[in-house]
Amino acid sequence: MHIAITGAAGFLGQRLIRRLLERGELQGEPIRRLTLIDQVEAATPAVAGVEVDAQARDITAPGAFDAMLDARPDVIYHLAAVVSSAAEADLDLGLAVNFDATRALLEGCRARGLAATRLVMASSVAAYGGELPETLDDMTALQPQNSYGTQKAMCELLINDYSRRGLVDGLVLRLPTIVIRPGRPNAAASSFASSILREPLAGEEAICPVPSDLELFVMSPGRVVEALVHGAEVPGECLGSFRAFMLPGITVSVAGMIETLREVAGQAAAERIRHEPDPRIQAIVGSWPTRFHTRRADALGFPRDTDFREIVEAFLADSAR
């Protein structure tokens, strides 16, 4: 089993690598080789019997995927992307990284006859937008209101068509908001969703810029990684007529998140959250859909967090490792 991962140095890529090496196998085959692509060489723990080739590559450069694809990977995880704020700030960069590089990857698979290679790509809840219904389902239109979501939605269509034509065996998973991310607050509009848990749990203050009744559609990093692993193993013939769908997150309000923090870490932790409304962040995050019937993902056995308490406890267990 040879697995290639783009965006391998990122948060999700690193979690995925760790999980794959813990498992030791994918699709029932022992993992013998990892090809890791990112702008910088991805860190990888040395594991006996697994050959690791970490390549620093600009994926927008011609031939960036050649070495990776010449080695005929069995599974490709395509996680490399320019994030939403950067894609919004620079249309050319977003199109080059998020769309053109994906198309080059598909063309590379096609040119090499990698019809049986499972290509798993990450899309996003940001691909949804417009006049959305109260509860979304697998047939809700993607009408993105940002360039990142637009580029992801275009990739979904292209991967579906290349898969339908038998040129690759693709699958695109739309990710909910990932909570609790490790690290520090960042410029993402959703940064607070991790921050209001992570910082108080570490004894630090956090700022909550949104009203307590605001809801989010969230998934823990551990479940996202499980979903990526499962995405490599679901048989292509079960994927139906469209190779992209939303992963099963859970809907939680900010008040519910804070209540869980109180249950797990006490009143003092909950009091470390300062409420400082920020209309700009409210406007962005408030426009994201939060209720989905994820029938296709459910039917295919993709995992779901049980409740928000499980998410917090998994974060604490991860942090203690």
Add this chain to the structure above:
Amino acid sequence: MHIAITGAAGFLGQRLIRRLLERGELQGEPIRRLTLIDQVEAATPAVAGVEVDAQARDITAPGAFDAMLDARPDVIYHLAAVVSSAAEADLDLGLAVNFDATRALLEGCRARGLAATRLVMASSVAAYGGELPETLDDMTALQPQNSYGTQKAMCELLINDYSRRGLVDGLVLRLPTIVIRPGRPNAAASSFASSILREPLAGEEAICPVPSDLELFVMSPGRVVEALVHGAEVPGECLGSFRAFMLPGITVSVAGMIETLREVAGQAAAERIRHEPDPRIQAIVGSWPTRFHTRRADALGFPRDTDFREIVEAFLADSAR
């Protein structure tokens, strides 16, 4: 008013040119100039006071739109496309003509600051597919099951994003099956839908390859052209959060079409239809959605045929011109 039209030599392009010249104005401004692009020089009736520049261009060639865009058209109709059977037979050709050329057109507008130029593009019912509901609406997902529909759906997303960013003033209209097309039967799966009316009306035999209870979602050529004209005139601020939607066709069964033929042209005409089932055509045409709530198009004042009899009578009137 300077109007540019790609695909100007085609059936729709020619009908649109005729209609625009009859009107003499668009957006309340007298039409002074037409730039017509196609693989061959488009035919144009000479009209006093209208400068016509018909250019033979391969729109996949670099700079194909340069001369047209340098002249800063007020309205662009982008009708040029490789049809569905050709896009299915040749993926590279379909991507080059249907997607890359549209992207080049958008980039050309962006480079020249044509933010106020209304770009009207034709998309198709073929962009729908997959596990569709009984009745579709403006928020039904595009999950195309053919490369043509995939490429059109990608263009919709890109035009929406360029419009959202204020780089062009775009609008994409998804066309129903156009009935009654003039001319002769062709290789299109939907060819019979025009043929079973057109040939009997001309005293000739026609073959109906589908069951009488099969339904179609249709629009007359005259109404499609009216919709294209209206598409240039709807103010951008009324177009809401997504710049693409389905035009209001009418749902009609093959039996209903034949009954209308009988009413208009008599029993002898209806008897000129031979029923020869073709499972291949039934499979393709039977998968197309036929029932839509076209709320956005209706609210924006796009026209709808009154009933199928009106479509047949308009065809007879056109033929007599």
